[in-house]
Amino acid sequence: MRFSSFLLRRGLHTIVVLFGLSILIFLISRTLPGDPARLALGPFASKEQVQNLRHTMGMDKSLPLQYWTFLAGIVRGDFGLSFQTRRNVALDIAQFLPATVELVLWAIVWVVILGVPLGVFAARYKDRWPDNLVRVIAFVGVAVPPFVVGLILQLTFSYLIGVLPITGRLNLMTPVPRTHTGFLIIDSLIAGNFSALGDALKHILLPSFAIAMTGIGQIARLTRGSMSDVASQDYIEASRGFGIPNRVIAFKYMLKPAFIPPLTILGLTFASELSNAFLVETVFSWPGIAGYGIRSILRKDFNAVMGVVLVIGLAFVVVNLIVDILAGYVDPRIRVRKEE
């Protein structure tokens, strides 16, 4: 009962925030100078054509009315027309979103399978070279812009060694598996198309790693910190006394309690990965929502910008909610604190 009221309050808060976000972006996009209709039609369109487009887009109405129409549309899942693709933004998002989600999920896999063990490793050899190595990785991961990481990876693995593809999600020659989910890896599994699966995996390795770089270092440092906090607990000392092997102590008795702080910042990691996706998709010509969003911004395709922003805002807020719930599940103390 108390947990459900916690959920309810968080849910309401989420709605208020998204509502405010939509007003903010709406105001920014509609009140500032520059005529999107003119931009969409190009400099050679006649005045009437521009006027017509403005009319079809409802841009000749008053601002509150425009916002109301927009909001009413959102409720029906209608984000309005996109200037660039001339179709409903919802369709565009449905087409481009899975590619980015797939990319970001893979990046999270990188963060967990590399960041956590690196942190354990660093804590085990505290203040020796593995610890310093992890420290360097963390500093470099935060200081190198993700698009530079992407370029370096491209340069090394695609140009110099030539083992991985440079751009895109699939080779032009690879037959595309039928779309069920939009996630190429899942779709090719469903189709039993293993050449497509292998190709898709090859394509996703570099961009997802470039996105994950920041998170790997952060999670490793955090895991290392909380591992060494846990290491000074009495029950660890006791397990040592019982002669339990170090490896078992590290991964079985220390990692679970030590994983709580990294888990709580997984929401932040997700945020940095989404941002990084905007930079890295450009480098790898990844056909995702970030690339679509940037094209929309450059062309002042406001309905599309709104759609992308709201979808990402929703994803961000929902992921934070999930992380909170997960953290509460792993550590009951957090649940109690949040409920109060």
Add this chain to the structure above:
Amino acid sequence: MRSNEHVPMAAEETRWTATRDRLGRGWYKFRRNRISLVGGAMVLLFALLAAFAPFVTPYPKHAGAYTDFRHAFQPPSAAHWFGTDALGADILTRVLFGSQISFMLAAVVLGISVPFGVFLGLVSGYIGGRTETIIMRLTDIFLALPALIMALAICAAFTPSIDKAMLAVSSIWWTWHCRLVNGITRSIKTEEFVQASRVLGASHFRIIFKDILPNCASPIIVKITLDAGFVILVGAGLSFLGLGAQPPAEDLGTMISIGAKYLPERWWMTVFPSLAIFLIILGFNLLGDGLRDALAVEEGV
């Protein structure tokens, strides 16, 4: 009873002395931390090189709009240490002037957003009630998207330029400082020394700026240092995507995005600007990290 009249004066002195002592102790600890000294030296070196760019490089005219196709795409040589770009401009020169833009970006963004955020944080934390709710919900809205994406969305409204990019980043960045200071203010305003000031008839203005603000100094200093690198990173990202500085401006992000088209043959066009941006951000992060330890500010700021 007479001696009581001197209490606010004395209390204030102790408070600033305490802050000064803390900073002094911090400076001592900071000096002993080799990594943060290296960070500080890196920042200082780049700041000096950027500030005196016109005197450091033999080709100050190669910044901004410059064309000399005869010398285009030259690999690094004695004459051009970092090579030349597609228009024949010296890349070392453009990297130095580009660093100037990066530092300026950080200075302008933080110069606008930090005072604004700190002020709102102080006011909201001190007044509380509805004012606080409204201000804090506002920060929630600005933080509903990752910083870079929010900046992109705001940039959408403008014709891309470095000024607009700075404006967009500033309009988000105040929220972090607002939240930080709000938290500190809320916990400090119930402390006894604040109550004492109030009882002695100190004005709200005095309590906020003389009693509470000094206690926020260390976390704010640490946050500004760590932010500088992050702001530069976001700015470079915007430029890389074509929404920040526009060519022929010699912004590092723009240079990388142009150079990337010529990879891998003309690697110097990308490698040197990337290296510069990496070293500047690394410098600020090392410095900030050292400051955090030295000033004993909690992790997570």
